[in-house]
Structure formats: C-alpha cells, structure tokens
C-alpha cells in the first residue's frame with residue numbers, strides 16, 4: 585500500500601478560532617460552549633446508539649425522543665425527524681409525497697439543493713420569477729398562482745410548492761404566509777425551506793400554513809455538520825414515516841436511522857441556546873442594518889430587499905474592485921488586509937461583490953469589523 589498518511593496527522597483549521605468569521609453560511613453554525621462539552625462525550629462512531637431499541641427517533645438516552653417533540657413545539661408543527669441537513673429533508677418530502685413526473689413549483693432564488701432534490705426524486709421544476717431583478721431580486725410571490733394555473737391548464741400535476749424562506753444569495757426574507765395561503769387554496773402541499781431561518785429567527789409553521797419545514801443544524805442551529813430537522817404535519821405523517829415491509833420498525837425515507845452520532849448531540853446540546861437567541865432577532869437586525877448603513881457611506885451598495893430583514897448581506901463593492909486593479913496582491917488584498925486584522929470568512933480574491941454576516945457577534949465586534957473595513961478602504965483607496 586503506497587499511501588502517504590502524513591497529511592492526515594495534526595489536522596488544523598486555517599480559520600483560527602480567535603478569528604471573527606463573517607461567512608454567512610457559518611455564522612449560525614457556531615457551537616456554544618455547552619455543545620462543545622457534549623462533543624467530548626459523544627465523539628465515537630454510533631455514540632447515540634448505546635440504549636437504542638430499534639430506531640433513532642425513539643432513543644430516550646440521550647433524549648432524542650423528547651428533543652424531537654420539543655423541536656416540533658418550537659416550530660409549531662406536529663412531528664419532526666432528524667436529518668443530515670435541509671437538502672435531505674427536501675428530498676424526503678419530494679420522494680414520499682410526489683409521483684414521478686410531478687411538478688415542484690419553486691422560487692427563482694431557490695438553493696441548488698432544491699433543484700437537485702427534485703432531480704433525484706424524478707420530478708419537474710417550474711420557477712416563480714422576480715417582481716424586480718437588480719438590485720432587490722425580490723420574488724413575485726403572487727406569481728405562484730400564475731405558474732400553477734399555467735401548469736394545470738396544460739394538464740400537468742403540481743405535487744409540491746416550495747418556498748425558500750430566506751435565500752442564500754441576497755438574504756431576502758419571503759412572506760411565507762402569503763405562499764402558504766395560495767397552497768391551501770389550491771390544495772397543494774407546501775414546503776418551506778428554512779435553512780437560513782430556523783435557529784436564527786422565530787419561525788411558526790402553523791402561522792405560515794406550512795405542511796413541511798426543513799431546517800439546517802450546521803447552517804443555523806449552532807450544530808456540527810451534517811444535521812438538520814424535517815418537520816411535518818399530521819396529514820402527511822403516514823407518508824413521511826412509512827415503515828419497511830421487511831423491517832417493520834424502520835422508516836423507509838430515513839433509511840432506518842439518519843443522524844446517528846455526534847451531529848445530533850450538538851444539535852440537542854445547543855437547543856437551549858438556540859431557543860434563547862431567536863428571541864433576540866430584533867437586535868441581530870439592528871446590527872445588520874448598522875453594517876449596511878455604515879458601509880454604504882464608503883461606497884458599498886447593498887443588494888437585495890431594503891431594509892434588511894435577515895443577517896445575510898450581499899454588497900456590490902466597486903471601491904474594492906478599483907483598489908484591486910492597482911494593488912499588487914490584486915483581488916486578494918482585501919482578504920489579506922482583513923486577515924491581518926483578525927477577520928476571516930470573506931471569499932479570497934473576490935472584490936466585485938461580497939457576502940457577509942455579523943450574526944451573533946457582540947456589538948463591539950460588529951463595530952470593530954465596520955471600522956476595519958473602513959480603515960482598509962481609506963488606506964488603499966484614493
């Protein structure tokens with residue numbers, strides 16, 4: 585065997601712990617210290633299966649069964665199951681409730697994993713477009729009606745309506761209740777993709793008339809990847825939790841058991857922290873809007889709906905692009921300068937547009953980030 589194993593020794597992370605990480609996909613997945621402690625207890629393989637009597641969702645030690653009931657209450661949904669992430673939840677819904685060839689109607693800002701889930705489930709896609717493209721990229725939610733009507737007029741079956749609660753490109757928050765109402769009127773099941781919302785901000789499934797909610801533990805619930813939650817209502821419980829003919833205790837869509845180790849433990853251990861932090865969502869929005877106000881003063885331009893209703897910020901940054909043309913480090917100057925100031929998470933080499941989030945940072949840190957960016961622009965700009 586000629587394999588060099590040295591590279592696996594002493595694995596360390598470049599983005600050092602003391603860095604302020606501005607990457608929007610990572611800010612909601614930072615573990616509180618309670619969850620870090622649980623890691624030491626449960627880091628071995630199938631660590632949650634010590635007292636299993638056949639199925640993950642029924643394990644009482646650690647308290648997975650209770651957790652799934654509690655998280656259903658937290659989301660105001662009837663039932664939940666653990667998954668490996670939002671994408672696995674979407675696939676489970678599509679695969680279990682749609683028939684091959686059905687249409688999934690989704691918003692144009694949907695994540696690639698929504699498309700890939702549909703493809704894997706052998707479904708077709710129809711998109712709902714924008715009310716406005718540049719600069720807000722706001723989805724025309726009334727457009728769901730038109731897209732559904734057009735498909736039905738052509739004799740097609742719409743098996744599912746999917747809405748991205750907050751998208752990963754612009755951080756636009758959609759009015760889920762509006763789409764939930766359309767879904768109810770048309771009698772079509774409604775899946776709300778809450779990868780960027782559940783765990784960061786309050787979400788009430790019944791209020792928005794969602795039949796299914798998918799959430800992402802590692803993106804927004806302060807958990808280690810990969811893990812997530814699929815929540816569903818009574819009406820669809822039989823389909824989602826159908827058991828195997830040959831192994832009657834095992835749920836087919838879960839392939840028996842999903843998150844069977846450390847990730848689900850971090851998800852549970854972080855739950856008290858998550859329950860508390862969503863109550864402080866207004867404060868998070870204040871921080872986000874402060875960043876936008878301050879950085880627009882130095883020539884950044886926020887894309888997406890204004891004012892911000894979510895912490896993911898996308899900026900057009902012509903000032904950075906101008907500097908990159910002259911600096912010998914080219915586009916890498918910004919990454920480099922941020923790194924010197926203990927800030928990471930902005931894509932290296934990119935200066936035309938940047939994405940960032942200050943979710944969960946202390947106000948002092950938010951101000952530090954804003955001042956650091958202003959200082960860099962002042963120092964290197966004209």
Ligand SMILES: Cc1ncc(COP(=O)(O)O)c(C=O)c1O
Nearest residue numbers: 669670671695697751752779800
């Ligand atoms: C809107 C949205 N949905 C889903 C996902 C995927 O989440 P997961 O990794 O939990 O499948 C992402 C990841 O960036 C996302 O932005």
